[in-house]
Amino acid sequence: MSTHERTPTEALARQRAGAQLIDVRDAHERALGMAQGARGIARADLEADADTHIPDREAEVLLICQSGRRSQFAAEALRARGYRNVASVVGGTMAWSDAGLPMDAPQLDEDFSERYSxxxxxxxxxxxxxxxxxxxxxxxxxxxxxxxxxxxxxxxxxxxxxxxxxxxxxxxxxxxxxxxxxxxxxxxxxxxxxxxxxxxxxxxxxxxxxxxxxxxxxxxxxxxxxxxxxxxxxxxxxxxxxxxxxxxxxxxxxxxxxxxxxxxxxxxxxxxxxxxxxxxxxxxxxxxxxxxxxxxxxxxxxxxxxxxxxxxxxxxxxxxxxxxxxxxxxxxxxxxxxxxxxxxxxxxxxxxxxxxxxxxxxxxxxxxxxxxxxx
The missing domain is CATH 3.40.50.720 (NAD(P)-binding Rossmann-like Domain)
Known part of the structure; x- marks a missing residue:
């Protein structure tokens, strides 16, 4: 595992130590449940205006998506803009949930999300x-x-x-x-x-x-x-x-x-x-x-x-x-x-x-x- 990746357990520990956890999925995906305490910012919005969402380029930032792929791309984009301490959560929200880590309750049912995806x-x-x-x-x-x-x-x-x-x-x-x-x-x-x-x-x-x-x-x-x-x-x-x-x-x-x-x-x-x-x-x-x-x-x-x-x-x-x-x-x-x-x-x-x-x-x-x- 590279220094730019964190397991869900490591990410939770870093979050509790003060790191920002940002869920880069789209709103309808986040509505099905998020890692507890994560901020919801869609990947496209984050990459389009990173300075507004994360003004401190030295801050520790953890990005999470559904499976870990989009968050990895987003982390690379942020590092290219000078953010020094950005990591992607391996396995994303699925791995976080499978590990039994705390989740915020879903706002949508799965049928709604799948039917109208x-x-x-x-x-x-x-x-x-x-x-x-x-x-x-x-x-x-x-x-x-x-x-x-x-x-x-x-x-x-x-x-x-x-x-x-x-x-x-x-x-x-x-x-x-x-x-x-x-x-x-x-x-x-x-x-x-x-x-x-x-x-x-x-x-x-x-x-x-x-x-x-x-x-x-x-x-x-x-x-x-x-x-x-x-x-x-x-x-x-x-x-x-x-x-x-x-x-x-x-x-x-x-x-x-x-x-x-x-x-x-x-x-x-x-x-x-x-x-x-x-x-x-x-x-x-x-x-x-x-x-x-x-x-x-x-x-x-x-x-x-x-x-x-x-x-x-x-x-x-x-x-x-x-x-x-x-x-x-x-x-x-x-x-x-x-x-x-x-x-x-x-x-x-x-x-x-x-x-x-x-x-x-x-x-x-x-x-x-x-x-x-x-x-």
């Missing part, structure tokens, strides 16, 4: 961001072509509560694109099938199922306590209703739609950004006539297209919850699967919109079915 390594997410995801509630309207990939990826990502509303049952014709469901669950309510699939994927995510059609009478109950709403509906009355409710209640609405080989996605957040962000009605003041907008059963859809759009919607949800990146607010993304091309349309709020201009009182819910039928 790839998120925890992202500075834009990290431990704090993953906790934000775990505390979030997302409402997904529809457990069909769009709702399936959205719900799958949000559950996998660790969204704490998924509330899924759908009043339909699984049919064989759904399975070409609605990947939440299986042949064995034909005839089962879609929300029950979704619950089975998502709970099997991530038992940490709470799945709330609502086997109801969305109406003016229940929409505000569905939105209660929700952070983000996902529009996975397949009809215009529900889209207009969701838009109006989200504007009224100040909820971001993640929009998606598909038709044959094409799709669209956007974020409508006018309720929280009056006058600077458009709502769905700013884009579509009036619905197209029914003959101009056939549904999937009438016009058909390439099975992967809802998957593409749903993944984009899930991405927007995660960004909104984490508060990172640039959302699709004020932008409509068009997807052409046949040419595999994406194009973007800039959207502006409509000052004549009946629901979202600043200072405009909510006009109340309307008969959306009649409105969309042109009545």
């Amino acid at each position: 790839r998120h925890l390594r992202l500075p834009e997410v990290g431990l704090a961001g993953q906790k934000q995801l775990e505390a979030a509630t997302v409402l997904v309207i529809g457990a069909g072509g769009l709702g399936s990939p959205v719900a799958y990826y949000l559950a996998a990502a660790g969204i704490g509560t998924l509330r899924i509303a759908d009043d339909d049952v699984v049919e064989r014709s759904n399975l070409q694109r609605q990947i939440l469901h299986t042949d064995a669950r034909i005839g089962m309510p879609k929300v029950a099938s979704a619950h089975a699939a998502l709970s099997a994927l991530n038992p940490r995510t709470r799945i709330e199922t609502v086997e109801e059609r969305v109406t003016s009478e229940n929409v505000e109950r569905l939105l209660e306590g929700v952070d983000v709403v996902v529009d996975g509906a397949d009809n215009f009355p529900v889209r207009y209703l969701l838009n109006d409710a989200c504007v009224k209640l100040g909820k971001p609405l993640v929009y998606g739609a598909v038709h044959r080989f094409e799709g669209q996605a956007s974020v409508f957040d006018a309720g929280r950004h009056r006058g600077s962000a458009p709502c769905y009605r700013c884009l579509f003041p009036e619905p197209p006539p029914p003959e101009a907008a056939p549904n999937c059963a009438e016009a058909g859809v390439l099975g992967v297209v809802p998957g593409i759009v749903g993944l984009l919607q899930a991405t927007e949800v995660l960004k909104l919850v984490l508060g990172v990146g640039e959302s699709l607010r004020g932008r409509l993304l068009h997807i052409d699967a046949m040419g595999l091309r994406f194009r973007e349309t800039r959207l502006s709020p409509d000052p004549e919109c009946p629901v979202c201009p600043p200072g405009r009182d909510f006009p109340g819910y309307i008969d959306y079915a009649r409105f969309c039928a042109g009545g």
Whole structure:
């Protein structure tokens, strides 16, 4: 063993004699338990600003990681900067624990750390961001072509509560694109099938199922306590209703739609950004006539297209919850699967919109079915 290494027992003795013990693992690793009394400073942070963390270059410093490798590299980096008394703990925290030396109690359970380890390594997410995801509630309207990939990826990502509303049952014709469901669950309510699939994927995510059609009478109950709403509906009355409710209640609405080989996605957040962000009605003041907008059963859809759009919607949800990146607010993304091309349309709020201009009182819910039928 070199003079730049210490066994865990030797390190504990040196620590008790006044040496600094620094754990250079990332925060989520340290949260699973640390050598007692160690300071937590991630290796990258320590090497980037060593003088701030260790102002005395003559101080005795002991570095520890999980197995001893990262701490060895960190010790070499510090010695190259003039720190004379730096050593790495051989075998790291695993050897320290195996030797029965004192440990600080873990702050995280092992399942959390392993399940979300790839998120925890992202500075834009990290431990704090993953906790934000775990505390979030997302409402997904529809457990069909769009709702399936959205719900799958949000559950996998660790969204704490998924509330899924759908009043339909699984049919064989759904399975070409609605990947939440299986042949064995034909005839089962879609929300029950979704619950089975998502709970099997991530038992940490709470799945709330609502086997109801969305109406003016229940929409505000569905939105209660929700952070983000996902529009996975397949009809215009529900889209207009969701838009109006989200504007009224100040909820971001993640929009998606598909038709044959094409799709669209956007974020409508006018309720929280009056006058600077458009709502769905700013884009579509009036619905197209029914003959101009056939549904999937009438016009058909390439099975992967809802998957593409749903993944984009899930991405927007995660960004909104984490508060990172640039959302699709004020932008409509068009997807052409046949040419595999994406194009973007800039959207502006409509000052004549009946629901979202600043200072405009909510006009109340309307008969959306009649409105969309042109009545």
